[in-house]
Amino acid sequence: xxxxxxxxKVMRPMFGxxxxxxxxxxxxxxxxxxxxxxxxxxVEWSVEGSPFVCQLIHPIPSxxxxxxxxxxxxxxxxxxxxxxxxxxxxxxxxxxxxxxxxPGMAPRRIAEVQAQQGSVRVQGEQAASVLAALHQGLMPTFxxxxxxxxxxxxxxxxxxxxxxxxxxxxxxxxxxxxPVNYRQIARTAVLFPTAEHQLSDATRARLDLIAxxxxxxxxxxxxxxxxxxxxxxxxxxxxxxxxxxxxxxxxYLVSKGVDESVIITRFxxxxxxxxxxxxxxxxxxxxxxxIRLERD
Numbered sequence: 656x657x658x659x660x661x662x663x664k665v666m667r668p669m670f671g672x673x674x675x676x677x678x679x680x681x682x683x684x685x686x687x688x689x690x691x692x693x694x695x696x697x698v699e700w701s702v703e704g705s706p707f708v709c710q711l712i713h714p715i716p717s718x719x720x721x722x723x724x725x726x727x728x729x730x731x732x733x734x735x736x737x738x739x740x741x742x743x744x745x746x747x748x749x750x751x752x753x754x755x756x757x758p759g760m761a762p763r764r765i766a767e768v769q770a771q772q773g774s775v776r777v778q779g780e781q782a783a784s785v786l787a788a789l790h791q792g793l794m795p796t797f798x799x800x801x802x803x804x805x806x807x808x809x810x811x812x813x814x815x816x817x818x819x820x821x822x823x824x825x826x827x828x829x830x831x832x833x834p835v836n837y838r839q840i841a842r843t844a845v846l847f848p849t850a851e852h853q854l855s856d857a858t859r860a861r862l863d864l865i866a867x868x869x870x871x872x873x874x875x876x877x878x879x880x881x882x883x884x885x886x887x888x889x890x891x892x893x894x895x896x897x898x899x900x901x902x903x904x905x906x907y908l909v910s911k912g913v914d915e916s917v918i919i920t921r922f923x924x925x926x927x928x929x930x931x932x933x934x935x936x937x938x939x940x941x942x943x944x945x946i947r948l949e950r951d
Contacts, residue, residue, distance in 0.1 A: 740773025
C-alpha cells in the first residue's frame with residue numbers, strides 16, 4: 656500500500672485529475688457569487704423633493720440605485736431599482752446585517768419579497784425596518800438566486816455611510832409635503848342633510864385640502880363641481896337645491912384662493928343617483944356635491 660502511494664508514476668495522473676476537478680468547481684463557486692455595493696470612500700446619499708414627493712437616493716455602482724420615497728398623503732416606501740431589470744428575478748431575501756468593517760451584530764431578517772420587473776419594493780413596517788437598520792449602522796442586504804435569469808446568486812448591499820446627514824435633509828423635505836396627493840382628492844364627494852345646502856365642518860375641512868392642493872399643483876387646469884339630490888321632492892325644487900349646494904361649494908373654494916375661472920359649476924337635481932333611492936342610507940349618498948379635478 657505504501658509503495659503504491661509513493662509511486663510518482665501513480666501520483667502524477669491522480670494529482671492532475673484532482674487539479675482538473677478543482678479547476679471546474681472553483682470557478683463555479685466564484686461565478687455564483689455576484690455582489691454589488693458602493694465603495695466605502697464613494698458612498699453617496701442625496702435628497703430630491705417637492706411638495707408632492709420626497710426621495711432619499713443611494714446610487715449603487717454597476718447595479719442601479721436604492722431609494723426611500725414618500726409621496727404626499729402616503730407612508731414611506733423603500734425601493735431597490737436595478738438599471739437593467741433582468742438583474743433581479745423571483746424571490747429576494749432582505750436582511751439587516753453588520754457591515755464588514757463593523758462586525759459583531761447578528762443579522763436580522765426583514766422580509767422576503769417578489770421582484771417585480773426587476774425592482775424590489777417594501778412598504779409599511781418593512782420599509783421602516785430598513786430605515787431603522789441604516790440608523791443603527793447596519794447594512795440592508797438583498798439576496799437573490801437568479802441573476803440575469805440564471806442560477807447565479809446575486810447580493811446587493813445598501814451602506815449606511817453618510818446616511819445620517821442625508822436623512823436629516825429628507826426629514827426636512829417631509830415637513831413640506833402636502834397632506835394629500837392627487838389620487839386622494841381628484842374625485843371627491845361631500846354629502847348634505849335632507850333639504851340643506853350649508854357646508855358642514857367635515858365638508859369644509861375636505862374642501863380646504865382640495866384648495867391647498869390646487870393652489871400648489873399648477874397642472875390642475877379645471878375643476879368640475881356638480882350638485883345632486885335624492886328624489887324626495889318635486890323635480891324643479893330638487894334642481895334648485897342641487898344648484899345651491901354646488902354654488903356653496905364653489906364659493907367656498909374661491910374664498911380659499913382658487914381661481915373661479917377654472918371652476919365649472921353644474922347642477923342635476925335627482926337625475927344621476929349613484930345608488931337607488933330605496934333606503935335612508937342610499938338617499939344620503941345621493942345628496943351630494945362631487946368635485947373633480949382635471950390636469951393637463
